[in-house]
Amino acid sequence: MMPEDAVLLDAEALPRLVSELRERGYTVVGPTVRDGAIMLSELESAADLPYGWGVETEAGRYRLRRRDDTAAFAHSAGPQSLKDILHPPRARLWSADLTTGDVATGPDEAPRYAVIGARPCDLAAVGVLDRVLSGGAHPEPIYTARRDGVFLVAVECTEPGATCFCTSMGGGPDARDGFDLAMTELTGERGHRFVVRAGSPAGAEVLAALPTRPAGEEAVTEAREAVAGAARAMTRSMPDESLPGLLAAAREAPHWTEVASRCLTCGNCTMVCPTCFCTTTEDVTDLTGEHAERWRRWDSCFDLDFSYLHGGSVRVSGESRYRQWMSHKLGTWHDQFGSSGCVGCGRCIAWCPAGIDITEEAAALSAWRRSEEEPC
Numbered sequence: 001m002m003p004e005d006a007v008l009l010d011a012e013a014l015p016r017l018v019s020e021l022r023e024r025g026y027t028v029v030g031p032t033v034r035d036g037a038i039m040l041s042e043l044e045s046a047a048d049l050p051y052g053w054g055v056e057t058e059a060g061r062y063r064l065r066r067r068d069d070t071a072a073f074a075h076s077a078g079p080q081s082l083k084d085i086l087h088p089p090r091a092r093l094w095s096a097d098l099t100t101g102d103v104a105t106g107p108d109e110a111p112r113y114a115v116i117g118a119r120p121c122d123l124a125a126v127g128v129l130d131r132v133l134s135g136g137a138h139p140e141p142i143y144t145a146r147r148d149g150v151f152l153v154a155v156e157c158t159e160p161g162a163t164c165f166c167t168s169m170g171g172g173p174d175a176r177d178g179f180d181l182a183m184t185e186l187t188g189e190r191g192h193r194f195v196v197r198a199g200s201p202a203g204a205e206v207l208a209a210l211p212t213r214p215a216g217e218e219a220v221t222e223a224r225e226a227v228a229g230a231a232r233a234m235t236r237s238m239p240d241e242s243l244p245g246l247l248a249a250a251r252e253a254p255h256w257t258e259v260a261s262r263c264l265t266c267g268n269c270t271m272v273c274p275t276c277f278c279t280t281t282e283d284v285t286d287l288t289g290e291h292a293e294r295w296r297r298w299d300s301c302f303d304l305d306f307s308y309l310h311g312g313s314v315r316v317s318g319e320s321r322y323r324q325w326m327s328h329k330l331g332t333w334h335d336q337f338g339s340s341g342c343v344g345c346g347r348c349i350a351w352c353p354a355g356i357d358i359t360e361e362a363a364a365l366s367a368w369r370r371s372e373e374e375p376c
Contacts (some may be wrong), residue, residue: 006220007212009183011070011192014046017153018116020209026114026151029085031078036064038078040085043116050075057161057346060355069187073117076161077345081274082122085113086146087129090297093281098290107142114151118179120172121164121345123154125274127178131337132277142296151202154179158226160234163346165359168237171343173230175199181207184223195223236346236359238330239366243340247331250365251323259361260319262354267300269348269356270325275341278306301325326358 009017021028032041033050041048049072056063057076067074094105126147133143157164157173166172175182180203183194195215198204215223239246270276280299285292299306302321307314315321333341342358349357 006195006197006215006223007207008215008219009194009196009210009212011072011194013211014049014072014194016210017206018043018046020206021114021116021151024114024206025112027111028114028116030116031073031075033064037062038064038075040078040080040115046072049073049117054159055161057163057350058355059163059349059357060352062350070192071185071187073155073183073185074159074187076157076159076164077119077121077274077347079272079347079351081272081345081347082115082118082126082152083129083274083277085115086126086150087133087140087143087277088146090295091142093294093296095291095293098292107145110146112149112151113146114153116153116155118152118154119345120154120156120175121166121343122274123152123175123178124166124169124171124343125345126152128275128337128339128341128343129277131339132275135337151206152179152181154182154199156182156184156223156227157230158185160230161346161350163236163349163357164234164344165236165238165346166344167231167234168240169340169342169344171345173234174227179203184227186219186222186226190219193219195219236349236357238342238344238359239362241366243362244331244334246362246366246369247327249369251327253365253368255361255364255368256319256323259322259356260317262356263318263322264354265302265304265318265321266353267302268351268353269358270300270302271298272347272351273329274343274345274347275329276300280306301328326361329358330362 018028028043029040030043031038031050032048033053034041038050051070051072052067053075054065054067055075056065091107096103133140154175156175160173179199181196182199183196186193198207278299278301279296281294281296283294301324304313315324329341
C-alpha cells in the first residue's frame, strides 16, 4: 500500500458508504450481532454494524465479548462466510404444479450484493470457489449468477482470533486481491478511521463519492504495522512441509483412529468452512401432492449417505470420513484445483463441538511420518 493510493475515511462516514451502495442498487450485507455471534445480515444502515464487539475463540469455543473501543470490524471470522451468499445453503432448482401445469425452472433471481467487512481469508476462499465452481468447462449457474457483479469491501485483520492460522495458508491477514475496496480499521488517539484503497474501477467510483482525504505516510504506516502485528500474533500454523505429500504418506497412520474416537461426524467443520462446496438434491411436495419442488442444499462428506453407491456407503467409519475430509482439503485439492482447499480461517476449529484442531492433527501426522522415517 502506497500513501498516494490510500485515503482516510472517518468512522462517521461509514453510513455514507452503506447508503451509497444502496443507492446504486445493491443489497448491502455485513456483520451484525445476532444469536450470540457475529452473523452476516442485510444492513439497513451502518448503525447495524457490531461496534464495540469482539470475540474470543478457542478449539470448540466461540464467545462474544465487549471491547473497550468502538471498533466495528475487530473480530475474527464468524460462523458464516461469503460462501453463504455466493453458494447458499439452499436453492430451488425447479417447481411444478399439477393443477395448472406450470413448471418453473432455475433458482429465484438473486439480488445484487455488496458485502462490507469481507475478511481476507474469505477473499482467498472466493478465489478457491471461483476455480471450483466457475473455472471449469461447466460453470455452476447459481454461483456464477451471484458472483457476477458482487461488490466486496474487505476489511484487513488487525486482531486475529486464537484459532486463526491464515499466515501459513496464504489467506491473510492482508487483503491482496479480489476486492473492490479494502479498508484497514484504526482506533486510538488519532480517532476512529479507516485507511481505504480501491481494487477495481467500481471500487474507485464508489470511493470517489465518499468524504475522504489523503491518508499520508503516517496513517499508511500505522495501518501496515497493524496488519503485520496481526500476522505476528497468530499462534497456530500448519507444518512447514508439503501438505499433499504429508497426507499421502500418512494414509495408513494409526493417528486417524485416535481422531475418529473424538470426531462426532456432525459435519460442522464442512458447514462453516468457506470453501467446502458439496451439495445434494432433495424433492419435496405439499400435502396435496399437487405441487412439487426440487432443491439443492449443502451436503457433507461426513454424512454416512454422502458416499452411498448401489449396495451401501463407501466410507462407513468415522475414521475414513475424517481422513477423506482432511486429505482432500489439504492434499488432493491441489491435484483437482491447483491450490489448497484451506485458507486458515480457523472456523473448523472453533465450531467443532469436540474441539478437534486441524493444525494439531496435521502436526501429529507430521510427527508420525518423521518417526517412521527415522532409522531403527
